Amino acid sequence: MLKQRVITALVLLAILLPALFYPDPLPFALLVLGLMAAGAWEWGRMQGLGQSAALALGGACVALCGLSWALGWLDQSLTWLWVIGGSLWVLASAALLRAGVGAWGGLPLALRLIGGVLVLWLAWLAVVQAHRIGINFLLSVLVLVWVADIGAYFAGRTWGLRFTRNKLAPSISPGKSWEGVWGGMVGVLVLAGIWVVADRQLGASVASFYSLLSRQGLWFLLLAVVFMAAMSVVGDLVESLVKRSVGVKDSSGLLPGHGGVLDRIDALLPTLPLAMMLSSFVHP
Numbered sequence: 001m002l003k004q005r006v007i008t009a010l011v012l013l014a015i016l017l018p019a020l021f022y023p024d025p026l027p028f029a030l031l032v033l034g035l036m037a038a039g040a041w042e043w044g045r046m047q048g049l050g051q052s053a054a055l056a057l058g059g060a061c062v063a064l065c066g067l068s069w070a071l072g073w074l075d076q077s078l079t080w081l082w083v084i085g086g087s088l089w090v091l092a093s094a095a096l097l098r099a100g101v102g103a104w105g106g107l108p109l110a111l112r113l114i115g116g117v118l119v120l121w122l123a124w125l126a127v128v129q130a131h132r133i134g135i136n137f138l139l140s141v142l143v144l145v146w147v148a149d150i151g152a153y154f155a156g157r158t159w160g161l162r163f164t165r166n167k168l169a170p171s172i173s174p175g176k177s178w179e180g181v182w183g184g185m186v187g188v189l190v191l192a193g194i195w196v197v198a199d200r201q202l203g204a205s206v207a208s209f210y211s212l213l214s215r216q217g218l219w220f221l222l223l224a225v226v227f228m229a230a231m232s233v234v235g236d237l238v239e240s241l242v243k244r245s246v247g248v249k250d251s252s253g254l255l256p257g258h259g260g261v262l263d264r265i266d267a268l269l270p271t272l273p274l275a276m277m278l279s280s281f282v283h284p
Contacts, residue, residue, distance in 0.1 A: 002124035004258030010253070029128045029158075031076070037062045038121045042251040043116040046242060047109060057113060063119045074128055082277035085122045088165065089270040093234045096241060101171060104245035119269050126272035129221040132205030133279075140141050140195055141209050141275045145267045147191045148229040152176070155183020170235075173240040179235055188229045191223060209275055212282050231274055232267040239266035 040061035044054030069076070092115075096104070104112075130138040160177040161167070168176040191212040199211040214222045239262055243251065251260030258264055261282040 003257075008255050008257050015032065016148055017206070020131070020138075025128070025132055025184050028131050029069075031167050033062060033065055035063065035265070036124045037275050039120050039251075039252060039265065040117055040255070042099035042260045042262050043120070044113065047116070047171060048246070051112075056105055057065055057117065061117050061120050064117065065124050068121070069086075073125065074132065077280065077282040078129070078276070079124075082126070082273050082280055085273045086277040089119075089231070089234075089274065093231075093270065094236050095232070095239055097169065097172070101244045102241055107283060112273070122163060123269045123272045125240060126276045127268075129276060130272065136199070136204050136206045136208050137212070137279075140210075141272065142268070144188050144191065144209070144225070144228055144275075145232045145271055147187045148232045149186075151187025152184035152233070155186075156180030159183070168238075169237055170236055172244060176233075176237075181230070185226050185229045185232070188225050189222065192225045196221075212279055226273060228271055228278075231270045235267040235270040238270075239263070277280055 019031045022028065037058040041054045041058040044057035045051075045247065048113060049057065127138070130141060156175070156177045156179055159179040162179060164178045166178070167174060168178055168181060195210045196206050196214050198204075199208050204211070210225070213224050239251070243249065251262035252260030254260050255264065
């Protein structure tokens with residue numbers, strides 16, 4: 001399993017990195033669009049759709065992204081969209097997690113399908129706009145999610161249930177602990193501090209997410225980073241809730257050793273548009 005995970009990760013990096021650093025943003029936008037289409041297909045399959053209907057859902061996601069591309073949204077300030085999308089993520093995820101696993105199946109199928117496509121479309125818009133802002137900005141957001149996940153993993157394994165009696169969400173994701181969440185938050189706070197200093201020392205031509213937020217003051221940076229770390233956990237929990245509700249371990253087998261596309265990007269789905277929302281408050 002480990003060998004398979006490593007091989008898949010290397011193949012993904014070999015595809016992603018050239019597109020990420022290519023001078024023209026088109027290859028990166030198309031690559032991420034393909035990933036979102038695959039995620040929409042996985043979403044349809046998890047909601048009980050047949051193969052053809054799930055493929056059509058993937059096509060609908062591509063069409064929606066293509067329409068916003070044709071309308072020029074990739075080059076426009078979309079503060080209103082990030083505020084609406086970010087607010088809905090916070091409110092809807094809180095309601096879902098509070099209701100629990102059993103409530104998911106009670107939602108209308110149309111609502112679940114449309115909601116999934118809109119989430120993927122919003123994340124595509126956010127990541128493509130972040131890439132156009134600059135590699136330093138995009139990477140600072142992506143690394144935040146990865147550090148939060150790694151910090152939570154090691155803190156949870158080392159100190160899980162040592163300071164608290166209850167797990168984070170035992171009915172949704174039994175392996176997660178509050179100690180893991182705190183460890184992830186500490187990790188991203190350290191990351192933010194290091195990145196801000198590095199930007200200043202290296203004279204970065206494009207500000208990172210952290211340097212941009214620090215223009216509003218240290219308090220704003222700290223609160224925003226902790227909030228982002230928390231929402232990365234929420235994205236993971238929401239996907240876990242859906243998978244438990246429909247009785248699957250992985251969103252698909254598209255990525256051998258890693259599960260599906262949604263399993264890899266679940267924490268990014270809320271954090272990408274929220275990063276754009278917070279950034280737009282500082283630099284519209």
